[in-house]
Amino acid sequence: MFHPDAAPRGVGFGENQAFWMHDEAAGIQIGRRRCNGRMLMSKDLRFDGKVALITGGGVGLGRAYSLLLAERGAKVVVNGNFRESGAGPEMDVAEEIRSAGGEAIGVNGSISEDSVARRIIEQAVDTYGRLDILINNAGIGAMTPLIFDAPGPDTDRLVENHLHGHLRMARAAFPHLVKSGAGRIVTTGSSVALGWESPAGWDGSYSVAKASLFGATRQMAGAGAPHGIKVNMIMPWSVTPLVERHIGHTPLGRWMTAKLQPEKVAAVVAFLAHQSCPVTGQFISAAGGRVTRIVFASPPGYFNPDLSVEDVRDNWAEIFGDVDEAGNMRGFFEVKGQPTEFAKIKELVGE
Numbered sequence: 001m002f003h004p005d006a007a008p009r010g011v012g013f014g015e016n017q018a019f020w021m022h023d024e025a026a027g028i029q030i031g032r033r034r035c036n037g038r039m040l041m042s043k044d045l046r047f048d049g050k051v052a053l054i055t056g057g058g059v060g061l062g063r064a065y066s067l068l069l070a071e072r073g074a075k076v077v078v079n080g081n082f083r084e085s086g087a088g089p090e091m092d093v094a095e096e097i098r099s100a101g102g103e104a105i106g107v108n109g110s111i112s113e114d115s116v117a118r119r120i121i122e123q124a125v126d127t128y129g130r131l132d133i134l135i136n137n138a139g140i141g142a143m144t145p146l147i148f149d150a151p152g153p154d155t156d157r158l159v160e161n162h163l164h165g166h167l168r169m170a171r172a173a174f175p176h177l178v179k180s181g182a183g184r185i186v187t188t189g190s191s192v193a194l195g196w197e198s199p200a201g202w203d204g205s206y207s208v209a210k211a212s213l214f215g216a217t218r219q220m221a222g223a224g225a226p227h228g229i230k231v232n233m234i235m236p237w238s239v240t241p242l243v244e245r246h247i248g249h250t251p252l253g254r255w256m257t258a259k260l261q262p263e264k265v266a267a268v269v270a271f272l273a274h275q276s277c278p279v280t281g282q283f284i285s286a287a288g289g290r291v292t293r294i295v296f297a298s299p300p301g302y303f304n305p306d307l308s309v310e311d312v313r314d315n316w317a318e319i320f321g322d323v324d325e326a327g328n329m330r331g332f333f334e335v336k337g338q339p340t341e342f343a344k345i346k347e348l349v350g351e
Contacts, residue, residue: 027275045274047074051128052273053120055079055111055169056138058089060240061188061269064262065135066093068270070102074133077124078106081138103128111138111165121172131176133273135186136166141242143200150204158209163216170220174229182275183229185220189213191235191285194294199250214283221281230280232272235294236265237287260288281336297332303348 027046052069056062058080070076076097080090090106097104107123109116124131140161145152166187177183193211196203213233221231239257247253268286271277283294299321304311312319321329 045072045271045276047072047133047270047274049073050132050275051075051077051124051130052133052135053077053079053124053131053173054135054137055120055165056081057135058091058093058106060242061236061238061262061265062135062137063089063093064266065137065269066104067097068263068266069133069273070097070100070104072270075128076102076104077120077127078104079111079120079138080106080108081110083108111136111169112161114168117165117168118172121169121176125176130180131173132180132182133184133186134169134173134177135188135269135273136169137186137188138165139188139242141246142205143198143203143246145204146201147204147208150208152204154205155208158205159212162209163212166213166216174224177224177229178227181228183224183227184273184275184277185224185229185231186269186272187213187217187220187231187233189217189233189235189283191237191294193235199247217283218281225280230277232277232280233283234265234269234272235283235285236262236269237285238262238265264289295334296336297329297334299329299332 027048027050047069050073052074054062054065054069054076057066057076057078062078066076066078076094078090078093078097080088087106087108090108092106094104094106105123105127107120109120111117111120121131138161140158142154142158144154170185173183173185177185190206190210192198192207193214196207198206217231217233220229224231237256238260239253240262243253243256248257265286268284268291272284285292285294299318302311302315302318304315322331323329
């Protein structure tokens with residue numbers, strides 16, 4: 001039920017607000033705001049009472065996520081990569097949030113160590129008593145080895161960091177997200193997983209590691225569903241320290257610096273982390289204000305119980321799908337997971 005309430009603490013919230021009501025159960029705030037002399041009704045998505053943990057939260061995208069969730073009322077645990085001093089930029093972000101009236105702590109430690117991952121989660125719960133949101137943002141980059149030189153040390157290092165890091169953080173967070181009743185996990189993929197030629201060539205590390213998260217996201221979404229946990233992937237296009245370091249000198253890197261700021265991605269991640277998010281197991285691309293869903297899709301295909309090599313050749317157009325001049329497929333259905341493909345095969349082949 002909506003009810004009048006006192007203004008929540010947050011970063012720079014409510015300066016021009018006349019009146020608002022808050023639906024705590026739905027995490028929605030309805031208010032009247034003054035704009036150019038007119039009072040406008042708005043519905044703000046809030047995170048009051050929620051605790052969010054952002055890995056890699058001290059810089060780039062992670063910093064933008066941390067600040068936005070705090071502005072919207074969340075208590076934020078900002079994780080930063082290991083420093084021998086025990087403190088890094090995550091402490092500055094936490095202090096920035098606290099200085100603006102929000103609640104936040106900084107926690108230093110690498111997601112590449114299981115004991116550290118568990119400590120990060122434990123510190124969040126010990127400090128705030130719960131955990132509702134895990135944003136797996138931390139990650140490292142490399143453009144070697146090239147795919148036909150792989151695997152190599154960088155392949156192992158990046159798969160360990162991106163895939164294993166995501167999984168061990170989710171594993172440690174899982175019982176607390178179950179207790180939340182509306183737990184949210186946002187994994188961080190990349191469009192490079194769809195195929196990408198880096199300045200060094202077709203890499204066999206970063207793209208491959210990011211591709212593994214399609215499967216991890218779907219598996220976690222399935223396992224989390226009975227517990228009210230929703231898991232979705234963000235595929236961000238944004239200037240980040242990683243982008244600046246690896247491709248900042250290229251035309252693409254310069255364009256991203258000029259056009260693709262982290263704050264535009266943060267708005268999408270905040271919605272995926274909100275309790276009102278209606279989907280799970282989905283892949284969402286965000287770039288400079290453009291947001292779209294990425295899907296696995298299939299045309300109806302060709303079926304012959306006596307299939308031969310020549311049948312494949314002669315019916316390739318049907319197998320490949322009806323495409324327009326630009327190669328875009330018409331009449332496709334979404335492959336939501338292995339069961340979708342299996343059901344279609346079983347429909348044709350029989351029980």
